[in-house]
Amino acid sequence: MAQQTPLFDTHVAAGARMVDFAGWDMPVNYGSQIEEHHAVRRDAGMFDVSHMLGLDLEGAGAKAFLRGLVANDVAKLSEPGKALYSCMLNEQGGVIDDLIIYYLSDTSYRIVVNAGTADKDVAWMQARLAASGLSATLAVRRDLAMIAVQGPNARSKTWAALPGSEAASAGLKVFQAAAWGDFFIARTGYTGEDGFELTLPVDQAASTWAALVAAGVKPCGLGARDTLRLEAGMALYGNDMDENVSPLDAGLAWTVDFKDASRDFVGKAALVTNGASKQVLGLILEDKGILRSHQQVFTATGEGETTSGTFSPTLEKSIALARLPLGVAVGDAVEVDIRGKRLKARVVKPPFARNGKAMI
């Protein structure tokens, strides 16, 4: 039996097509996925992301614990509400999950992890915490719902839907959050557009969703969420990286912080020893067809693999993220095996689209 978010009944009543995603019954679309995609690039759309899990880490040892737990360095956070994207690695340098950490104070952090990895993440964190001897507690917040409102008009429509929220959130910089009553408003997202991710009490989810609909925010499913994040060049856990892939091979070197040589974190030794053996670049298919994940890529310097592929509604072409040999360069012509045929593709630098515009 799949789990349901607090908005399940709302989605069903709106005619959403529901699918199983990581053990959750989630809307994949409410009609046309392409229309939902364009709504986010051009106006404002929203996603129920309540399947993701919020965690609160609190205590005198919280900062030291996180500095050892994840590959990015929370020590660079000092402004309340500031967010940090990071991978949490195993000892082999593989990615257990990618997550967002919000700094509230040196003794208080909000962490948001993926749905499919939530149970193993919590178990891993609790075990590391117990072993560390540091003083901190980790609280699981299944009492919270999350709604991502995204698009060029997302912020203004959120303010129209939630009177009083503007004063609390108008001054937020990108990747920063603030509390507003029971709400936590973050200027973050997973689409390549401006907008907010709202965290709120479960019992206010349906009324908030309805107010956003009334303000002209279009409900969007996980289908559009995937095409938007892929156009924006953002990695999806399980597709673009997993426990057997290092962030250095997954295009996520920018999230690994080696600056403080005295800081150790889980997986650091493996990353230092192994370095990068692959790079992640974009592909645009020049022949007809659709790129999908885990198709073989043939380049002049060896073979690679697509990790995510789809049809890009913005470019009206098929695009992919691909893990390729280090010798491959932007502009190279490559071939991709699609159902036994080798089709021509061109190597590009992601993102493919952001802020309403094609970037390629």
Add this chain to the structure above:
Amino acid sequence: MSNPTDLRYTASHEWVRVEADGTLTIGITNHAQEALGDVVFLELPEAGRVVAKEEAIAVIESVKAASDIYAPVAGEIIASNDAAVDAPESVNADAYAAWLFKLKPANAADVDALLDAAGYEATLG
């Protein structure tokens, strides 16, 4: 949208129209296009290809995923719909108007084994 009662169906979601000359016109059902979502690419068989019953002979790709389309009976492909290839979204707009290929059955009686509309709807549960 209900499934037209003058068509035959397969459990793999193809519809089949028996033309006056005994040839078959084939597409995918409304249920199939709804499940696939926005269709963005079609790869259809070429005329002259001889196909076996339930052979995967075409591919339909939505934004979400790729799916095979199967020959409902054995026979020879006599045409495919270039207009649908050029406008894959026409399958979403009207799955029963956007035919995909035409087939001359090896044995006209094979069509009798296909589902009728009620039988097809029963497979959808």
